[in-house]
Amino acid sequence: MDSLPTSATNGPAGLSAEADAEPHARLTFDLDVDLCVIGAGLAGLSVALEAAQAGLSVAVLESGRIGWGASGHNLGSVTPGYGVPIGDLIARVGLDHASALWALTREGMEIVRARATEEAMPGVALSDGALEVSNVDIGDRLVERLQTLGVDFGSEVEGWPIDKVRDVLRTNRYFHGIHYPTAFQLDGRRYLRGLERLARQAGARIFEETPAVSIDFAGIRKRISTPNARLRASDIVLAGSVHLGAPSPRVAETLLPVWRTAALTAPLGEQLPDAIAFAGSIADTDGVDHYRIVGGDRLLWASGETTFDVAPQRLAGIIRRRIAAVFPQLGQVEIAQTFSAAVGMTVHGMPQVGELRPGLWVASGFGRQGLATTAIAGRLIARGLTHSDERWKLFSPFDLVWAGGTIGRIVGQGVYFATREGALAAGALARYRERAAARTRVRDARAEVKQEERRARVALLRAAEAANVPPPNAPSRRPVPPPSPE
Numbered sequence: 001m002d003s004l005p006t007s008a009t010n011g012p013a014g015l016s017a018e019a020d021a022e023p024h025a026r027l028t029f030d031l032d033v034d035l036c037v038i039g040a041g042l043a044g045l046s047v048a049l050e051a052a053q054a055g056l057s058v059a060v061l062e063s064g065r066i067g068w069g070a071s072g073h074n075l076g077s078v079t080p081g082y083g084v085p086i087g088d089l090i091a092r093v094g095l096d097h098a099s100a101l102w103a104l105t106r107e108g109m110e111i112v113r114a115r116a117t118e119e120a121m122p123g124v125a126l127s128d129g130a131l132e133v134s135n136v137d138i139g140d141r142l143v144e145r146l147q148t149l150g151v152d153f154g155s156e157v158e159g160w161p162i163d164k165v166r167d168v169l170r171t172n173r174y175f176h177g178i179h180y181p182t183a184f185q186l187d188g189r190r191y192l193r194g195l196e197r198l199a200r201q202a203g204a205r206i207f208e209e210t211p212a213v214s215i216d217f218a219g220i221r222k223r224i225s226t227p228n229a230r231l232r233a234s235d236i237v238l239a240g241s242v243h244l245g246a247p248s249p250r251v252a253e254t255l256l257p258v259w260r261t262a263a264l265t266a267p268l269g270e271q272l273p274d275a276i277a278f279a280g281s282i283a284d285t286d287g288v289d290h291y292r293i294v295g296g297d298r299l300l301w302a303s304g305e306t307t308f309d310v311a312p313q314r315l316a317g318i319i320r321r322r323i324a325a326v327f328p329q330l331g332q333v334e335i336a337q338t339f340s341a342a343v344g345m346t347v348h349g350m351p352q353v354g355e356l357r358p359g360l361w362v363a364s365g366f367g368r369q370g371l372a373t374t375a376i377a378g379r380l381i382a383r384g385l386t387h388s389d390e391r392w393k394l395f396s397p398f399d400l401v402w403a404g405g406t407i408g409r410i411v412g413q414g415v416y417f418a419t420r421e422g423a424l425a426a427g428a429l430a431r432y433r434e435r436a437a438a439r440t441r442v443r444d445a446r447a448e449v450k451q452e453e454r455r456a457r458v459a460l461l462r463a464a465e466a467a468n469v470p471p472p473n474a475p476s477r478r479p480v481p482p483p484s485p486e
């Protein structure tokens with residue numbers, strides 16, 4: 001079974017959730033390296049692994065414990081694409097550029113799949129397929145999207161009609177779907193631990209509980225200060241996501257922190273496969289719910305976002321209600337654990353990947369889709385550092401844009417509520433339309449039957465009149481009295 005977060009986590013208190021992992025030493029001595037990576041989440045470890053494999057000497061600084069942030073608290077779905085809608089991406093950079101960016105995420109998926117073998121990462125528990133389902137009846141738009149994904153972007157996708165979706169997800173909430181057969185899921189924590197192990201084996205040195213507190217960018221060798229030691233490095237990668245803080249406030253302020261909450265249910269028994277007969281992950285197109293079955297009989301379900309840190313236990317009720325709304329046959333499920341973590345959202349919705357100034361790189365803003373994207377970001381940056389690949393420049397159109405500070409968070413929360421309420425309302429309207437259409441169909445069918453009966457009766461009457469006999473079942477006419485003998 002997937003290893004799951006063992007306690008509710010949404011901040012430094014969550015370090016206890018990592019008590020099972022072997023701690024790494026703090027940095028207590030000065031060090032000279034080629035590359036210093038700040039942050040040991042998926043992004044930082046991906047860069048460190050690739051750079052160490054390319055022969056660079058690498059030090060990774062982590063202010064807490066590895067997996068403390070979103071990287072240790074996700075649902076483990078490895079899917080193609082970014083958080084930004086395809087149409088918006090094409091409108092911004094054109095079809096060819098958007099297609100090249102999309103292809104990078106497919107490459108990211110392949111990197112993750114190649115790493116996440118049972119031999120290299122025991123218990124990583126790969127399972128195939130992801131389904132994106134629509135809350136509204138948008139068959140025509142789906143065809144357009146399938147055309148872009150399948151033909152223009154060369155992705156493996158299948159369009160699922162309503163019946164097929166409802167065959168595997170027994171709810172009237174969903175209409176059409178897009179199936180990604182090459183997408184997969186894994187145990188996110190075991191993948192992170194495996195990544196850390198591979199990075200260490202490749203020669204990267206990882207220091208936990210060692211925050212980078214300031215950076216002196218001047219000169220060819222940059223200086224990074226930590227509470228107990230200093231590092232000198234030719235290159236620095238900022239991979240601290242929303243927690244980066246002091247070392248580069250300018251970069252930190254380009255991310256809107258969004259706390260995403262998830263819950264693990266208690267075992268749900270026989271009724272679960274009756275409700276959900278799909279082994280992969282399921283997400284709705286509006287980004288309201290994202291879930292999958294884990295351990296055979298539990299649901300791992302993410303729903304609800306806030307731009308301020310809220311204790312995940314307080315959001316457990318929301319998730320329970322969402323499950324009941326989508327699959328009422330499951331009733332009020334018991335929630336065994338809740339957890340939340342902050343992801344970094346950029347204003348344009350795309351990750352920040354590339355060189356900001358000579359020797360200073362960034363890998364952050366991966367939002368809700370960080371598994372494939374951090375893998376490819378790590379490869380692009382490492383190859384950029386060794387000058388063998390300049391594909392990271394594909395991300396250049398997506399500048400660092402200020403995310404609006406506190407006002408940005410308040411506005412972000414308002415937009416989330418409005419979008420979520422809008423999506424829920426649109427879903428309700430679509431289901432109402434579907435029910436209304438079904439009622440109309442029944443009414444039409446009844447009217448058609450009545451019309452048929454009427455036609456048949458008229459035909460019978462006419463035939464009877466022609467034969468001058470009372471038609472069968474015809475209302476009995478008053479019997480004609482026999483002629484009197486007089």
Ligand SMILES: Cc1cc2nc3c(=O)[nH]c(=O)nc-3n(C[C@H](O)[C@H](O)[C@H](O)COP(=O)(O)OP(=O)(O)OC[C@H]3O[C@@H](n4cnc5c(N)ncnc54)[C@H](O)[C@@H]3O)c2cc1C
Nearest residue numbers: 039041042043063069071074075076077212240244370371
């Ligand atoms: C509930 C939930 C479900 C999700 N599900 C999925 C999913 O199914 N599929 C998917 O692809 N993505 C998913 N995501 C998103 C994914 O987890 C993130 O995009 C990804 O983990 C981001 O990784 P990161 O390394 O950029 O950030 P983080 O994981 O936040 O790592 C940043 C690290 O940098 C450290 N740090 C920051 N500043 C400093 C400093 N000054 N000095 C030293 N260290 C520092 C932090 O302590 C932290 O450990 C989910 C996220 C959540 C919250």
